[in-house]
Amino acid sequence: MRPYLVLVSGVAAIAGIVASVGIASAQEPKLAPEGRGLLPKPTETTPEGPTPAHPFYTDPSGSVSRTIFETEEDPNFRLVIRDFSFLPDRQPHTVTLPSGAFVHLLSGPGEISVAKKRLELAPGTRMAVPAGAPIEVMNNGEYPVVVRALIVEAK
Amino acid sequence: MRPVLGWIARLILCNPVLMAAAHAQVDWQTYRHDSARAGMQPFASDLSNPAKVGTLGVGWSFPPTSNGVGAFLASPIVVNDMVFIGSQDGYFYALDAATGQLKWQYPPPGNPLKGSCGQGGNGTWGQYGIRSSATYAKIGGQDAVIFGAPDPDPRADGGQGSARLFALTLGGGLIWKSDIVAHVDCRPGSVPHERIAFSSPLVLGNKVYVGVHDAGDDPIQQGRVAVVDLSSGNLVPFPYASTGTLGDGTRGGGVWNSLATDGTGVYFTTGNTRIPPCFTPYNNCTGSEPSPNHGLSMIRVDKETGNIAWSFKPVPFSRDGDPDWAAGAAIMSTSCGELIASVQKDGWSYAVNAGNGSMRWQFPSTGLGTAFLNAVHGDDDYKRPGAAWNDVLIINTGGESLVQDGIGKGYGKLHALNACATTEQDRVRWIADLGPPYSSGGGYSVGAPTVTGGIVFVGTDQGHLIVLGDPSVVPAAEKLCSNIHYSPSACPPPYVPVWSLKPLADVLMPDHGSIAWLRKEAALAKGRVFVGTLNGHVYMIQSGFSDVGTIWRYTGTPCSGDSCPGWQMLDNNPKTISIISGGDQLFQLHNDGWIWRYTGTPCSGDSCPGWQRLDNNPKTVAIVAGDNQLYQLHNDGWIWRYTGTPCSGDSCPGWQRLDNNPKTVAIAAADGNLFQLHNDGWIWRYTGTPCSGDSCPGWQRLDNNPKTVAIAAAGGNLFQLHNDGWIWRYNGTPCSGDSCPGWQRLDNNPKTVAIVAGDNQLYQLHNDGWIWRYTGTPCSGDSCPGWQRLDNNPTAGSGATPARRAAAIPARVGSGSTITRAPE
Numbered sequence: 001m002r003p004y005l006v007l008v009s010g011v012a013a014i015a016g017i018v019a020s021v022g023i024a025s026a027q028e029p030k031l032a033p034e035g036r037g038l039l040p041k042p043t044e045t046t047p048e049g050p051t052p053a054h055p056f057y058t059d060p061s062g063s064v065s066r067t068i069f070e071t072e073e074d075p076n077f078r079l080v081i082r083d084f085s086f087l088p089d090r091q092p093h094t095v096t097l098p099s100g101a102f103v104h105l106l107s108g109p110g111e112i113s114v115a116k117k118r119l120e121l122a123p124g125t126r127m128a129v130p131a132g133a134p135i136e137v138m139n140n141g142e143y144p145v146v147v148r149a150l151i152v153e154a155k
Numbered sequence: 156m157r158p159v160l161g162w163i164a165r166l167i168l169c170n171p172v173l174m175a176a177a178h179a180q181v182d183w184q185t186y187r188h189d190s191a192r193a194g195m196q197p198f199a200s201d202l203s204n205p206a207k208v209g210t211l212g213v214g215w216s217f218p219p220t221s222n223g224v225g226a227f228l229a230s231p232i233v234v235n236d237m238v239f240i241g242s243q244d245g246y247f248y249a250l251d252a253a254t255g256q257l258k259w260q261y262p263p264p265g266n267p268l269k270g271s272c273g274q275g276g277n278g279t280w281g282q283y284g285i286r287s288s289a290t291y292a293k294i295g296g297q298d299a300v301i302f303g304a305p306d307p308d309p310r311a312d313g314g315q316g317s318a319r320l321f322a323l324t325l326g327g328g329l330i331w332k333s334d335i336v337a338h339v340d341c342r343p344g345s346v347p348h349e350r351i352a353f354s355s356p357l358v359l360g361n362k363v364y365v366g367v368h369d370a371g372d373d374p375i376q377q378g379r380v381a382v383v384d385l386s387s388g389n390l391v392p393f394p395y396a397s398t399g400t401l402g403d404g405t406r407g408g409g410v411w412n413s414l415a416t417d418g419t420g421v422y423f424t425t426g427n428t429r430i431p432p433c434f435t436p437y438n439n440c441t442g443s444e445p446s447p448n449h450g451l452s453m454i455r456v457d458k459e460t461g462n463i464a465w466s467f468k469p470v471p472f473s474r475d476g477d478p479d480w481a482a483g484a485a486i487m488s489t490s491c492g493e494l495i496a497s498v499q500k501d502g503w504s505y506a507v508n509a510g511n512g513s514m515r516w517q518f519p520s521t522g523l524g525t526a527f528l529n530a531v532h533g534d535d536d537y538k539r540p541g542a543a544w545n546d547v548l549i550i551n552t553g554g555e556s557l558v559q560d561g562i563g564k565g566y567g568k569l570h571a572l573n574a575c576a577t578t579e580q581d582r583v584r585w586i587a588d589l590g591p592p593y594s595s596g597g598g599y600s601v602g603a604p605t606v607t608g609g610i611v612f613v614g615t616d617q618g619h620l621i622v623l624g625d626p627s628v629v630p631a632a633e634k635l636c637s638n639i640h641y642s643p644s645a646c647p648p649p650y651v652p653v654w655s656l657k658p659l660a661d662v663l664m665p666d667h668g669s670i671a672w673l674r675k676e677a678a679l680a681k682g683r684v685f686v687g688t689l690n691g692h693v694y695m696i697q698s699g700f701s702d703v704g705t706i707w708r709y710t711g712t713p714c715s716g717d718s719c720p721g722w723q724m725l726d727n728n729p730k731t732i733s734i735i736s737g738g739d740q741l742f743q744l745h746n747d748g749w750i751w752r753y754t755g756t757p758c759s760g761d762s763c764p765g766w767q768r769l770d771n772n773p774k775t776v777a778i779v780a781g782d783n784q785l786y787q788l789h790n791d792g793w794i795w796r797y798t799g800t801p802c803s804g805d806s807c808p809g810w811q812r813l814d815n816n817p818k819t820v821a822i823a824a825a826d827g828n829l830f831q832l833h834n835d836g837w838i839w840r841y842t843g844t845p846c847s848g849d850s851c852p853g854w855q856r857l858d859n860n861p862k863t864v865a866i867a868a869a870g871g872n873l874f875q876l877h878n879d880g881w882i883w884r885y886n887g888t889p890c891s892g893d894s895c896p897g898w899q900r901l902d903n904n905p906k907t908v909a910i911v912a913g914d915n916q917l918y919q920l921h922n923d924g925w926i927w928r929y930t931g932t933p934c935s936g937d938s939c940p941g942w943q944r945l946d947n948n949p950t951a952g953s954g955a956t957p958a959r960r961a962a963a964i965p966a967r968v969g970s971g972s973t974i975t976r977a978p979e
Contacts, residue, residue: 033608035545035546035625036490037546039585046634046652049633052642056640056642107526142649
């Protein structure tokens with residue numbers, strides 16, 4: 001009900017102003033198009049826009065990941081920062097890293113098991129993962145769970 | 156529910172008695188257009204016409220000189236064919252909207268609205284000048300503008316910087332100065348340093364409302380709303396305080412933005428409260444929470460009593476790392492009801508129901524639980540209000556990747572959000588990445604967007620005015636994943652592919668000054684765009700630069716403006732980027748590399764029998780002619796001479812290669828001589844032996860001054876233009892550096908942006924579009940008898956885009972009594 005009171009009072013106020021100055025224009029401004037409704041979605045054939053610097057991609061194993069940073073400067077080891085994205089599909093997904101890593105949950109929460117040990121992790125949680133220990137993630141939420149791994153690999 | 160504001164607009168259009176009010180609506184009467192602060196121009200104009208926005212260009216500049224006045228941190232308003240804007244230099248300017256001419260300034264020169272207090276970063280306690288965008292009002296039947304500023308009058312707390320509102324007539328007369336509404340005490344150890352720097356006054360009924368905030372939170376002041384009587388400027392009691400009780404010494408919740416109203420409630424947002432701020436992981440924070448605490452809130456108050464009707468506060472005191480609501484509230488009249496929308500500095504955007512303050516949606520929709528609480532809520536840079544285009548909110552916000560990718564991923568981008576979407580998968584409508592080259596891509600890279608008919612305007616920190624078209628009015632061609640860090644082809648649920656927008660137009664401000672900063676906007680009024688830059692210029696941008704490529708022949712009668720009988724049109728193909736003449740020949744170069752020779756029949760368009768095609772190589776970037784010779788320069792530095800056989804492509808026998816040095820950026824020719832300019836300022840003359848590379852005996856070096864930006868040749872003379880506007884003529888002695896006797900100075904006007912020459916004539920183009928012919932007397936400055944003015948069409952000198960500006964430089968070539976021009 002209230003919006004219509006606003007309408008009436010608004011129109012009355014405008015009418016009062018106009019009547020007080022006693023003018024009217026011969027040339028009518030026209031309304032521009034309004035922004036209503038949703039757009040049709042882009043199709044599969046719609047070309048892609050600008051690619052982000054470090055996009056997630058799906059590897060042959062089906063896991064979704066991206067490499068944020070990688071250095072080859074040291075002759076003995078390689079430092080890699082890699083994000084793993086686990087979709088909200090209520091299915092278990094396992095990632096095994098060949099080297100020791102320090103992992104950091106960027107978004108979630110998620111149900112995570114490291115070396116078969118179940119953990120309840122909230123975003124921001126950090127933990128060390130031994131080399132070869134399987135990281136199993138079940139995402140029962142609505143949004144992807146993203147885990148960032150700082151990996152130190154021997155060359 | 157029928158959208159109320161749209162309903163009102165239609166009603167007005169059906170009733171001629173209400174038409175005058177509608178005409179006022181085509182103005183831009185306050186920050187964000189009107190008191191809804193939606194940033195939307197509802198009426199159609201060239202700016203809502205997708206076919207016309209591509210022809211936008213700079214129509215005028217204030218001041219017209221390259222040196223600006225003080226930085227414009229406020230945004231312009233447009234009323235009754237006048238532009239009003241205050242500057243950091245402490246002056247309020249009134250300009251003619253059609254010409255940019257200064258009509259008056261307040262106060263007169265010599266007594267700016269700045270306090271004496273130099274405390275705070277860059278004196279922001281008292282010396283911040285005018286940052287408050289003005290608002291139009293009727294005061295006692297008189298048209299007026301109102302803005303806030305510090306008052307240097309010693310009666311205003313000693314003139315230290317205490318601020319008040321100023322109401323002026325549209326003729327510049329003072330109606331009233333309000334009571335002081337923000338106090339500064341600059342004495343050592345004192346704390347008060349209130350400001351009304353960023354709040355544009357809100358006029359509602361017989362009251363004027365303005366937000367009060369601090370400078371730099373050192374320490375935070377008590378956030379409040381000051382209200383004065385519209386007719387007198389006297390303070391009206393208004394008990395609202397963001398924290399504690401008004402005047403009780405409690406601190407926090409500054410009102411940093413412009414209040415909005417739907418006619419009943421007054422809406423605004425507030426800043427932080429916690430001292431010191433509390434940062435992640437939020438486990439070592441000090442300070443106690445004031446009570447009540449309406450900091451970090453979106454608030455509706457009663458317009459009369461100041462009582463809080465509702466307060467929406469997503470980030471609690473325990474997470475107060477200074478994520479102010481720097482952006483104000485935008486009232487959205489949508490198909491799903493009246494919503495109040497804004498973004499916090501932490502990158503989360505919200506829409507709440509105007510009636511009760513309940514959250515309608517959050518973006519990204521993390522909820523307000525653990526994931527949200529543990530995220531970063533700090534002093535980050537999402538500070539600009541959104542533009543509300545009916546059901547669509549266009550806003551600089553963090554985006555879907557905000558939590559996982561960090562705070563900065565939304566910088567340099569605009570998101571369009573469907574306010575009435577019933578699922579989060581439909582929330583994102585489109586995304587526009589306006590990072591480099593349009594902006595720096597940093598936190599202050601884009602300003603507050605404005606919109607009309609689905610055409611969006613936003614300024615950037617690199618001085619670009621970017622124009623975007625909603626896909627409902629301009630089909631989009633590309634897609635992104637709604638979470639930008641997944642590719643569209645691998646966009647996992649719940650994210651979805653959305654439209655990716657490219658600019659419809661990109662207009663570069665001639666001074667390259669930021670038109671973004673904290674919350675600057677482009678005002679859209681009567682089919683024109685008005686912006687102020689941090690480099691101290693106000694620009695008017697308008698459509699109608701569609702005569703790009705029009706070629707005119709000078710008939711011998713100096714004149715000015717668009718209706719100029721002294722010029723005959725020979726062609727008007729928008730592809731034309733350069734024209735030159737040699738002997739009796741006129742040539743033009745198209746942007747696709749095609750070269751044409753004029754055969755003597757004026758015509759227009761692609762099918763134009765008056766022009767013969769000589770080449771069509773897309774590498775061609777410049778052509779020159781001299782003594783019946785025609786040359787072209789390729790984008791790889793190769794120089795070619797035309798041998799008389801029209802042809803096309805790389806294997807073109809009609810052209811002989813003379814050099815292939817990638818340093819070459821320009822060529823000039825006259826009277827059998829060919830010259831080239833390198834990107835290091837070196838100038839070379841061709842001696843007649845084709846060659847290639849740096850060790851090329853076929854070229855003799857004449858100068859090596861890195862200031863050189865252009866060369867021209869005619870009548871046995873070679874001229875060069877320096878980047879400071881100095882023009883020099885070669886007298887036959889090769890030399891180098893600034894003290895070079897081989898060159899005679901002819902002029903030193905910093906306005907000069909281009910020179911051209913033909914036969915025995917030398918011409919220069921100024922950045923205001925004026926064209927001058929050299930009469931033979933070297934001189935300097937504006938009053939220079941050695942140059943005769945031939946035209947003063949501003950479309951010649953003001954480059955609407957870098958490409959257009961670049962095109963303007965080689966486009967003007969003289970040939971004896973005939974010169975031609977190609978207005979951009």
